[in-house]
Amino acid sequence: MNQAGAPSPSLDPEDWKRFRAAAHRALDSMIDHVESIRERPAWTPAPDDVRAQFRAPLPRLGRPFEAVLEDFDKNIKPYSTGNGHPGFMGWVHGAGTPIGMVAEMLAAGLNANCGGRNHIGIDVERQITLWMAEALGFPETSAGLFVTGTSIANFLGLLIARNHRLGDDVRKTGLSAGDRLVAYASQAAHGCVSQALQLAGLGSDALRLVPCDASGAMRLNALERLWEADRAAGFVPLIVVGAAGSVDIGAIDPLVQLADFCAERGLWFHVDAAFGAMLAFSPKLRDRIRGIERADSVAFDFHKWAHVPYDAGFLLTRDAEAQRRAFASERGYLTHAPSGLAAGDVWPCDLGPDLSRGFRALKTWFTLTTLGTDRLGAAIEKNCGLAEHLASHIRRSQAFQLSAPASLNIVCFSCKGADRDAQNRSIVEALHNSGRWAPSITMLDGVATIRCAIVNHRTSAADIDAFFGDVERIAGALTPDLSAASSE
């Protein structure tokens, strides 16, 4: 099409009927893919010749949509991450749902820019804010903002705290040597907390890493000692970042005590609840994050334990005006109007750095309102039950031991031998390459440890049993000749 001569009148299909047929086939094929996900490998490496397809020169001339869809089916679909598969337990990835898939198609069809202006996308995003405020015990007046993920949401929380503490002038003048701001998080905090300080120009040295207790939770008396030392040395404590679900083992910091600590000292209390925030959907588990309702800001992801398609991070902030003051600015081309498309008081772009923002609220709205939060909460409870089930396998095992408490949905375990670092790595590689299971590796006390983050709503107790059976089998095969087995 259009290989020479006059340009097409638009970029729309010349033949809508033909396009429509191809689109329906694509939808069917994708529903088949999700429905039959259990029947395929959890993960398949892309062969070199497939990878080579993605080293092509700039496509000056187009191709029929049907041919591109065929390429997708052949070269992309089989080689994706696999986090929808019940054998996927690597990292903390949501599994997605077909509901979210359809919702994302609808969002792309509307193609709304939710940076601002007067349209329904802003109301839907506000609805999600109200829902999460209700779920987490925040006031209705809280500000909410979709971002890519918790890494950015944590960064924005820090910026709001910085602005709130130093005043709006810091936006103009920047940080000055006299500020000496410091932040606190546990030694188990996600690396994005340290990164947030780097991005903001404070530097990661300004993050005090507070030791944890045996459960992996921040030790309050250690926090207090660090705070006292900082005060004595002339530093200015700014913020405490509590974890509601630490990345390595899913530990939860003592949020109620951290709230007290911050309230007494005038510190900003931020909670990194990347996946833990969704515990609020479970009547049985929500008490685990008690204290979160007293945070100044909470960062979390809907694409993890709410299974909204990637990406859908969120920041909830108690003091909406503090958030607005940290980001809003007058710009001629963003002039508001009393009516029309440019109406509206506060636009999302007044609450964060993005002017171009997809309609992440839609897939989230579809997921929550179709499934209901009780059902999402029940899936979370099931995951935690499966973690306990896996932990009980390990406790009974001769060859393996738990490397950390499995108190939520993450189970870290290890071979028992002296060579366990190499052996754990080999087991995980062999599991990946088997195509059946995808756990991940994390480092605990300097040792590479097998980590199963059980997030997938499709994973069953039978899967856990089969998984651990394979782990034991692979470990048995590895022991006589580790190097040969690891290259299988």
Place this chain on the structure above:
Amino acid sequence: MNQAGAPSPSLDPEDWKRFRAAAHRALDSMIDHVESIRERPAWTPAPDDVRAQFRAPLPRLGRPFEAVLEDFDKNIKPYSTGNGHPGFMGWVHGAGTPIGMVAEMLAAGLNANCGGRNHIGIDVERQITLWMAEALGFPETSAGLFVTGTSIANFLGLLIARNHRLGDDVRKTGLSAGDRLVAYASQAAHGCVSQALQLAGLGSDALRLVPCDASGAMRLNALERLWEADRAAGFVPLIVVGAAGSVDIGAIDPLVQLADFCAERGLWFHVDAAFGAMLAFSPKLRDRIRGIERADSVAFDFHKWAHVPYDAGFLLTRDAEAQRRAFASERGYLTHAPSGLAAGDVWPCDLGPDLSRGFRALKTWFTLTTLGTDRLGAAIEKNCGLAEHLASHIRRSQAFQLSAPASLNIVCFSCKGADRDAQNRSIVEALHNSGRWAPSITMLDGVATIRCAIVNHRTSAADIDAFFGDVERIAGALTPDLSAASSE
């Protein structure tokens, strides 16, 4: 479903056949929506009772997917931004394509997290990097990274420049008083450049706003004088941000001269090419951005002039290692492996702040490879031709005048009278409320000015004629009694 008792075994549909039927109806309805977009208003305000639907309490119990789709059809679909409509000329919004819509459904079905790991999503993103490196004259070894939008891409460009200049230690130690870094951009620069300095802790006072010439482009001798003054005062010039398409009027800074300027002085040369980068797809227009091939980094959006669904921002950086050093860090839970799902040298999360990243590369790949860049370039040429067509209407008009040169795709114009600020605002509000046209307002020399950013691939010369006819008609009606008309 699942209102009481045992939880469902997964969050997948209980009845796939029924789900599939609903999904196909949703797809048909959305294709209808796009195909018939011209027949509906460019924008429709959501009535209060519709908005009230999005003040609901937390949905503990789910609802049938079909009922939720009905709600979407009734309460969301009619009240979106309208940027797909040929009458939409507000701000610089892409129009989307049905190809992108299907691609986004596929991406959500795969639900890949493109933060890292060994899967095909990483290769597809790399393909986009190679394509844009080729299009913009960058080396194959350049780094590329999808982000939400150019606001973030500009921020990351600044961080890379900062790290490159101060060394990796700045990530630990933060900014210090002795750094005194300053940046340069034109007075017409987008507000996100100033914001980038705020986010990074440098403060927006560190941005020198260089005066523009009559075409809206940065004046090189003014830049030189500011640089000399800063050097004399002990400041440390870090970066020049050139605009390839300024936000208000689409002016292009003298990129070749800026490249020379930066090369001679050892400054980082960053180009904010939010929409202008896509001029590279037009053999006729690409000379307008000559010099961009010498930038250290370029930020742009595929969701603007490439019509990829929101959001799809991008950062292209010449020195991939400089980018990696600004962001990469060792994290136990991101341990890489020689094979398996955790293989791969540099993951996207080593090149930016996000660990959770949607598969933005897929919708971009589908759009570019299906349409071809020649056709995208032709659509861009058509937009620029329409801008000239509109400008010629204005030049011939008694009541209106151009407020700035219309040298690319943006036309800013104004009533001629003393009351023109209020009158321009009223005209734009009336146009929005008519449902036929959606231009926007920007401030030029302190006056609210009508701004038509012609980006939409569906807009035709006949649309422009009809639009300007309506503008003249509304202006005529406003003149006798402005206040009454503006509240219509």
